[in-house]
Amino acid sequence: MKREGMHDACEMLLMDYCCGVLDEAQELLVSAYLSVSLPARRQMFLLETIGGVLMEKDCAPVLMNEDSLSSVLDRVDGCSGETQGESGTPGFPLPRSLRQYIAGQDGHAGEGRWRWAGFRVRVVRVHVSRSSYKTLLVRMAPGARIARHRHAGMEYTLVLEGALRDENEVYEAGDLLVMDAGTEHSLQSDARKGCVCLTVSGSWPLSPSLLDRLMAGF
Numbered sequence: 001m002k003r004e005g006m007h008d009a010c011e012m013l014l015m016d017y018c019c020g021v022l023d024e025a026q027e028l029l030v031s032a033y034l035s036v037s038l039p040a041r042r043q044m045f046l047l048e049t050i051g052g053v054l055m056e057k058d059c060a061p062v063l064m065n066e067d068s069l070s071s072v073l074d075r076v077d078g079c080s081g082e083t084q085g086e087s088g089t090p091g092f093p094l095p096r097s098l099r100q101y102i103a104g105q106d107g108h109a110g111e112g113r114w115r116w117a118g119f120r121v122r123v124v125r126v127h128v129s130r131s132s133y134k135t136l137l138v139r140m141a142p143g144a145r146i147a148r149h150r151h152a153g154m155e156y157t158l159v160l161e162g163a164l165r166d167e168n169e170v171y172e173a174g175d176l177l178v179m180d181a182g183t184e185h186s187l188q189s190d191a192r193k194g195c196v197c198l199t200v201s202g203s204w205p206l207s208p209s210l211l212d213r214l215m216a217g218f
Contacts, residue, residue, distance in 0.1 A: 009178035009180075010033075010040070010176050010178060011043060013026070013029075013030060013033075013156075013176075013178070014030065014040065014043055014044055014047060015047060017030040017044075018044070018047050018048060018051055023130075023131050023132065023133055024128050024129075024130040024131040025128040025131035025133035025135045025200045026131075026133065026156070026200060028097060028098065028101060028126075028128060028135070028200070029135075029156050029158060029176075029198060029200045031095065031097040031098075032095040032097055032098050032158055032160070032198055033158050033174075033176050035095035035096065035097065036095060036158070036160060036173060036174045037174035037175070037176070038174070039174075040174075040176075094160070095160075098126070098137075098198065101126050101127065101128065102124070102126065102137070114139060117138075118146070119144070120140065120141035120143075120144035121138065121139070121140050121141070121144050121146065122138075122139045123136045123137065123138050123139070124136065124137040126198075132202070133200045133201060133202055134200075134201050134202075134203070135198070135199070135200050135201075136198075136199045136201075137196065137197075137198055137199075138196070138197045138198075138199050139194070139195075139196045140162075140164070140187075140189035140194050140195050140196075140197075141189065141194050142189060142190060142191055142192055142193060142194040143188065143189060143190075143191045143194075144188070144189045144194065145186065145187065145188045145189075146186060146187040146188075147186055148184060148185065148186040149184065149185075149186070150182065150183070150184045151179045151180070151181055151182065151183050151184070151201075151203075152181060152182075152202070152203040153181050153201065153202025153203040154178070154179070154180060154181055154201075154202045155178075155179040155199065155200070155201040155202065156176060156177070156178055156179075156199070156200045156201075157171075157176070157177040157179070157197050157198070157199045157200075158175075158176050158177075158197060158198045158199075159171050159172060159173050159174065159175050159176075159177070159195055159196075159197050160173060160195075160196045160197060160198060161173055161193075161195060161196040162189060162190050162193035162194045162195030162196060163189070163190035163193060163195055164177070164187055164188070164189055164190070164195045164197060165187070165188050165189075165190075166185040166186060166187055166188075167185055167186065168185075181202070
């Protein structure tokens with residue numbers, strides 16, 4: 001269970017996603033979050049329902065194009081199999097939205113794409129063109145650690161597989177960790193399963209570790 005402040009931060013992120021005010025990298029993060037988290041999908045359904053009620057109350061009706069329904073249904077059909085894996089994915093099923101960004105670089109996200117970024121930690125850079133955020137897919141071997149560091153900007157870490165812990169709690173697949181600028185923590189992956197995470201960061205952490213210096217070079 002997330003701390004109350006973490007829950008509020010995740011809810012605000014979902015609200016901003018509903019309003020269409022997020023950065024492209026943040027939108028990618030939330031799209032992946034909705035793919036892997038049933039509680040997030042339930043919260044999004046509630047927010048969209050509230051938004052729909054408010055629109056019906058306060059907004060005048062607008063005529064739709066004749067092909068609007070078929071267009072929406074075509075898009076829904078295109079989203080089927082959201083979390084099923086593909087050839088070249090990094091050993092587990094990536095969310096569809098993330099696969100599209102990875103595949104856009106060279107067609108796959110296999111073992112050859114992972115770069116060493118410290119002892120038992122490897123990363124793949126996710127290129128998001130219209131974003132000021134830096135985005136990485138991070139794989140930590142079982143029991144791998146990232147030393148205590150301070151965040152210069154906002155950072156979002158979505159656990160896609162396995163589990164990750166800091167000084168406060170354990171985050172499992174589908175959990176989203178939100179760190180405000182100026183906060184500090186250390187991280188350790190699950191001793192048996194390790195973890196794979198999607199990290200979206202306003203700036204790389206401030207610490208003298210080799211991992212951070214390598215990340216800064218991406």
